[in-house]
Amino acid sequence: MLKNVAKIFSSLVDRLKTAKPSAKEVEEVLSDFYLQLVSADVAVETTEALINDLRKTLAGMKVPRFGDQEEVLRQAVRKAVESLLKEADVGEIFKRVEESRKTGRPVVVLFVGPNGSGKTTTVVKFAHYLRKRGYSVILASSDTFRAGAIEQLETLGQKAGFIVVSQHYGADPAAVAVDAVNKATSLRANFVLIDTAGRTEVDRGLLEEMRKIKRVVKPDYVIYTGDALAGNVAVNQAKMFDEVVGIDFVVLSKVDADAKGGSALSISHATGKPLLFLGVGQSLDDLDDKPVKRLLESIGVG
Ligand SMILES: Nc1nc2c(ncn2[C@@H]2O[C@H](COP(=O)(O)OP(=O)(O)OP(=O)(O)O)[C@@H](O)[C@H]2O)c(=O)[nH]1
Ligand SMILES: [Mg+2]
Structure with missing residues (x-):
């Protein structure tokens, strides 16, 4: 690493x-x-x-x-x-649950990011992380674009014991997310995590689609998932997502496989958005919620 x-x-x-x-x-x-x-x-x-x-x-x-x-x-x-590394306070997300209990609406988290950046894996890891802390979670399969995406989230999510709300390929991703929020509201679940599509090229179409989901669903948080192996590209794409969609936190995945370390060092500084987690492997527990400590140790100054 x-x-x-x-x-x-x-x-x-x-x-x-x-x-x-x-x-x-x-x-x-x-x-x-x-x-x-x-x-x-x-x-x-x-x-x-x-x-x-x-x-x-x-x-x-x-x-x-x-x-x-x-x-x-x-x-x-x-x-x-x-001083370059900004870390998000995950406790802030937990506090939001207390507020949402009063309104009966779940805390809604929208995951966005380019193709293959680790969104689906991170959604399931985060759901597992929340459940370990006593929260109930429902997943929304709003990637209705990529072949196999719905089955991927259903398989990973259901294997881990989560309800996955999905429709068919080509369905409106925002409608799937709204379905999931309604289901979570009726079941009094604490969280809805929304998995979305990526594209090989991050184009205006993808960004507009994410913006539309955000406008319709009004998530409490938008999390950008970037691939550490993409280096500077991951940083630049995070900036594009922030400009058009607006992001709150960054999760950097595949840090375990990254030798260079460029995006890990620069993504929170260059985007101004705090790091929430690092993805450090493919299994459910491979989500590090102390990103700054981990990064300082990995570069030998911790
Ligand atoms: N080593 C490692 N692999 C990861 C990590 N996170 C995700 N992966 C792998 O990266 C690949 C892509 O992950 P996905 O979660 O499918 O990425 P995605 O952003 O949902 O991809 P699309 O839906 O195609 O846009 C999978 O093979 C994951 O197992 C990580 O933290 N470490
Ligand atoms: Mg995916």
């Missing part, structure tokens, strides 16, 4: 720790660091923010004469990285 960025960070610390480097040497190291991060797919704006932060910290840093220079540097790097 994130081996490439972990190496880049440890080589930065190695190069700076030996003697007190001159300002010129620091600039050389930072300039190499910049190129390495960008080629590991860290977004340019995020790389720049990180370098500026580090430059300031290094200039003001008092390296202890006999102390552990390496540790001081590692802490400085940790602080700089930490």
